[in-house]
Amino acid sequence: xxxxxxxxxxxxxxxxxxxxxxxxxxxxxxxxxxxxxxxxxxxxxxxxxxxxxxxxxxxxxxxxxxxxxxxxxxxxxxxxxxxxxxxxxxxxxxxxxxxxxxxxxxxxxxxxxxxxxxxxxxxxxxxxxxxxxxxxxxxxxxxxxxxxxxxxxxxxxxxxxxxxxxxxxxxxxxxxxxxxxxxxxxxxxxxxxxxxxxxxxxxxxxxxxxxxxxxxxxxxxxxxxxxxxxxxxxxxxxxxxxxxxxxxxxxxxxxxxxxxxxxxxxxxxxxxxxxxxxxxxxxxxxxxxxxxxxxxxxxxxxxxxxxxxxxxxxxxxxxxxxxxxxxxxxxxxxxxxxxxxxxxxxxxxxxxxxxxxxxxxxxxxxxxxxxxxxxxxxxxxxxxxxxxxxxxxxxxxxxxxxxxxxxxxxxxxxxxxxxxxxxxxxxxxxxxxxxxxxxxxxxxxxxxxxxxxxxxxxxxxxxxxxxxxxxxxxxxxxxxxxxxxxxxxxxxxxxxxxxxxxxxxxxxxxxxxxxxxxxxxxxxxxxxxxx
Numbered sequence: 001x002x003x004x005x006x007x008x009x010x011x012x013x014x015x016x017x018x019x020x021x022x023x024x025x026x027x028x029x030x031x032x033x034x035x036x037x038x039x040x041x042x043x044x045x046x047x048x049x050x051x052x053x054x055x056x057x058x059x060x061x062x063x064x065x066x067x068x069x070x071x072x073x074x075x076x077x078x079x080x081x082x083x084x085x086x087x088x089x090x091x092x093x094x095x096x097x098x099x100x101x102x103x104x105x106x107x108x109x110x111x112x113x114x115x116x117x118x119x120x121x122x123x124x125x126x127x128x129x130x131x132x133x134x135x136x137x138x139x140x141x142x143x144x145x146x147x148x149x150x151x152x153x154x155x156x157x158x159x160x161x162x163x164x165x166x167x168x169x170x171x172x173x174x175x176x177x178x179x180x181x182x183x184x185x186x187x188x189x190x191x192x193x194x195x196x197x198x199x200x201x202x203x204x205x206x207x208x209x210x211x212x213x214x215x216x217x218x219x220x221x222x223x224x225x226x227x228x229x230x231x232x233x234x235x236x237x238x239x240x241x242x243x244x245x246x247x248x249x250x251x252x253x254x255x256x257x258x259x260x261x262x263x264x265x266x267x268x269x270x271x272x273x274x275x276x277x278x279x280x281x282x283x284x285x286x287x288x289x290x291x292x293x294x295x296x297x298x299x300x301x302x303x304x305x306x307x308x309x310x311x312x313x314x315x316x317x318x319x320x321x322x323x324x325x326x327x328x329x330x331x332x333x334x335x336x337x338x339x340x341x342x343x344x345x346x347x348x349x350x351x352x353x354x355x356x357x358x359x360x361x362x363x364x365x366x367x368x369x370x371x372x373x374x375x376x377x378x379x380x381x382x383x384x385x386x387x388x389x390x391x392x393x394x395x396x397x398x399x400x401x402x403x404x405x406x407x408x409x410x411x412x413x414x415x416x417x418x419x420x421x422x423x424x425x426x427x428x429x430x431x432x433x434x435x436x437x438x439x440x441x442x443x444x445x446x447x448x449x450x451x452x453x454x455x456x457x458x459x460x461x462x463x464x465x466x467x468x469x470x471x472x473x474x475x476x477x478x479x480x481x482x483x484x485x486x487x488x489x490x491x492x493x494x495x496x497x498x499x500x501x502x503x504x505x506x507x508x509x510x511x512x513x514x515x516x517x518x519x520x521x522x523x524x525x526x527x528x529x530x531x
Contacts, residue, residue: 011153012096016117017124022426025121028070029184033381035118036060036189039077039174041378042115044200046081046172048316051224054203055080062210066179072126073182073210075118076175083170084134086142086162093119093132093174094148094155115174120148122178129158130176137170182210188381193217194330195372195379199318199416201326221325231314231420232264235274235301237348243294247286255289256282265308274304310350312343315418317352318377323416327356331412334360337452338414341445346437349421353438355445356414357453363410369393370412373432375422380430387431389415392442402450403457413449415442 016023024034040056047054061074084092096116119130135141145159182189186209193207197217202224205217233242252258259271266274275282278300280293289297301307318326323338338356345351363370373380373389384390393413399406423433432438477496485493 011151013120013148013150013153016096016120017150020117020121020124023117024429025117028068028179028181029188031121031125031178032060032073032180032182032185033188033192035075035121035178035180036077037192037378038115038118039075040196040205043077043079043081043172044196044203044377046079046083047203048081048224048227050082050170051227052080053219053222053224054200054205056203056205058205058207060182060208060210062182063177066125068179070179070181071210072177073180074175074177075122076173078171078173080171083136083172084142085136086134086140089132089134089142089144090146090155090157092116093130093144094146094157096120096148096153116148118178119174119176120150122176123147124150125179126177128177130174132175133173135165135170137165137168139165141165141169190215192379192381195374195381196377198326198330198372198414199323199374199377199379201322201329217330220329221322223322225316225318225322228316229313231311231350232262234264234310234345234348234350235259235266235304235307236345238263238298238301240291240295240298243298247289247294250286253285254283255280255286258286264310270306270308273306274300277304310343310345310348312350312352314420315343315350315352317354317418318416320354323354323356323414327358327414331358332362333358333412335453335456337449337456339445339448341441344437344441346423346435347421349419351417351419351438351441353441353445354414354416354418355442355449356416357446357449358412358414359453359456360410363412365408365410367407369406372412372414374414374416375424375429375432376418377416378429380432382430384431386425388434388439389413389432389442391434392439392446396439396443397446397450399450402454404450404453411453413446415446417442 010018020026024037025031036058040058043056044054047056057076057078059074059076061076063072063074066072093116122128122130129145129147132144132146133141141163143159143161143163144157147156147158148154149156189207189209193205193215194217197203197205201221202219203217204219207215209215246262247258250258250262252261255275256268256271259266259274260268272282274297278293278297280289280297317340320338320340324336327333327336327338336356336358338354341353341355343350343352371384371389371393373384373387380387404411417432417438422429423435423438425431425433477499481493481496485491
């Protein structure tokens with residue numbers, strides 16, 4: 001019978017093979033950027049997981065022109081991170097949506113997709129295998145050559161060797177070929193590396209580009225951010241599907257114990273109140289709930305107002321010291337101020353906003369504020385105008401109030417959001433949705449930073465006025481003293497030193513480099529209002 005629809009199932013690898021654009025591999029130039037980004041972020045996560053200062057080495061070699069007009073490149077990234085257990089390497093690098101980043105804990109990755117997607121893209125554009133070498137620091141180094149079975153979403157191991165790890169090396173080497181266009185991607189790649197160095201000033205990153213040029217981003221601080229802890233889901237973010245899954249896996253015998261064991265910051269008293277509102281017996285087994293009761297319980301949990309806010313121990317903010325060090329290292333401004341907001345939550349997910357403001361020095365005059373956006377220490381380089389940070393900076397802030405002219409002043413704003421669930425709008429992870437809670441925290445952080453910049457600029461302008469006054473007195477007072485001495489017939493000129501010192505004390509105090517870190521999180525009355 002003709003005209004009938006054909007139904008079929010495709011694997012995740014096949015889906016992303018057909019829809020590579022949504023994962024950031026829409027063109028040869030974008031593919032170069034996305035590949036380096038995903039591999040570098042995996043390396044940084046692996047280093048921080050075992051609390052070692054990251055050392056990431058990236059090499060990109062041009063091989064030959066491709067039939068499409070682009071080029072084939074060899075990509076090689078080596079790190080000193082945790083390494084991957086030998087039996088997990090094929091799946092970790094040869095199976096889409098297999099990884100270690102699906103737990104409720106802050107990580108750079110979100111979907112467990114990036115590194116494998118880069119290898120998948122390399123395979124479909126060159127038909128060449130990937131070379132993976134890794135060790136966790138034990139007795140062995142595992143050496144694989146593999147490809148991805150796209151239709152089955154399974155790794156196809158072509159070669160496997162085990163080497164003796166005589167030096168105790170730990171880390172991972174990833175190497176494969178891909179089609180790309182580095183010439184067009186170069187500005188974004190270098191911008192990405194610079195911004196990565198801003199939020200990872202404790203990392204040593206080196207990059208050798210296809211022309212043999214070496215870019216070095218040295219660490220300037222040996223302090224790592226505090227590690228995040230895995231957490232339980234918060235009741236405000238629950239839905240019926242989450243409850244179904246937890247009920248299927250739980251070993252608890254009562255609903256009260258079920259809520260206490262599987263949800264964040266739920267004690268016996270709160271569990272009793274929730275179950276009372278849902279008209280459920282606290283001693284009833286969770287496995288006896290009907291579908292309608294599960295749905296009703298989820299609705300009650302989402303609307304219950306007495307739950308405690310999420311604990312932020314599952315987050316790993318940079319902290320004022322590290323963020324300031326990164327800003328000073330890469331931007332070299334004359335003034336820096338950074339602040340970390342109090343932990344907050346949206347839809348049951350905890351988050352922390354960190355804001356930095358930098359003025360003068362190495363900040364370029366672009367005719368607008370230079371905005372640096374980061375999420376879980378990932379630079380966001382594309383679709384800036386779609387981001388909530390851009391909305392705050394350009395639509396909600398009245399910079400005239402803070403004595404700043406964005407069109408003329410060299411000013412940069414740094415926004416860092418860390419959360420167990422970053423609200424990206426797309427799989428490409430390039431801009432943040434404008435959640436009201438996140439927008440409010442960014443706005444309040446920027447206001448606090450802008451007020452401190454305003455104080456600095458006022459001191460700087462007072463200094464400049466005082467210096468002009470002093471220069472005027474210093475220029476003419478000696479002449480006045482000399483002419484007065486001649487006219488009066490005295491032989492000795494009066495001492496003008498005390499007078500110049502007095503002029504200096506009336507406004508010639510240097511603004512200096514104001515303290516860049518802010519420890520207080522107190523909100524002024526203006527913070528919650530609108531600009």
